[in-house]
Amino acid sequence: MQVIDYYACDRQQHWLEQISKSDWSAGQFLYELLSGNTFKKTVGENSKVLMLIDGDDLISFCTYAEKDDIQPTTLTPWIGFVYTFPQYRGHHYFGKLLGEIEKIAQSQNVRDIFISTNHIGLYEKYGFEFYQMMNDMEGESSRVYRKHIGNFL
Numbered sequence: 810m811q812v813i814d815y816y817a818c819d820r821q822q823h824w825l826e827q828i829s830k831s832d833w834s835a836g837q838f839l840y841e842l843l844s845g846n847t848f849k850k851t852v853g854e855n856s857k858v859l860m861l862i863d864g865d866d867l868i869s870f871c872t873y874a875e876k877d878d879i880q881p882t883t884l885t886p887w888i889g890f891v892y893t894f895p896q897y898r899g900h901h902y903f904g905k906l907l908g909e910i911e912k913i914a915q916s917q918n919v920r921d922i923f924i925s926t927n928h929i930g931l932y933e934k935y936g937f938e939f940y941q942m943m944n945d946m947e948g949e950s951s952r953v954y955r956k957h958i959g960n961f962l
Contacts, residue, residue, distance in 0.1 A: 810868065810896070810902075812909040813832065815843070815858035824860060827867035831892055839872070841891045852876045857913070859906050869893040869902045873910045876943040878952060879925045888924045907935050914958045924960060926949045932956075 815824055829840045839858070842848040849856055853875025862871040870892055877887035888910060893902050916924055924932055925945060929952070933939075937954035945951045
């Protein structure tokens, strides 16, 4: 298993097709953003789509982005579009993606990373703490979690 960046890989069409197999509406929205070449315009030019793969199989994916569904806000960066295919759930594979995100965040001197979700008890397992309730772009209330990455000068 390895973590790869969609934008740095040489098989984008293959991985795009794999993302399209997600049975989650947000996964389908990510597919639309990527296939329409509007992902970076929507969430930020330096944003990434990270994928945990095993050979030709996509196990899990998420984004590491400047913006997410909580807008407008000065909070950044965000983890979003977190999805693990059903047959791989229960193995904490998101932790592998999060480990890669933390390395990237540390290299960018990021102090905190954020995630917007309505799940309770999931992201806490990975060191996230409830930060506050905020409204998403649809005006719906969402739980925002924060994970402290490091103290930088």
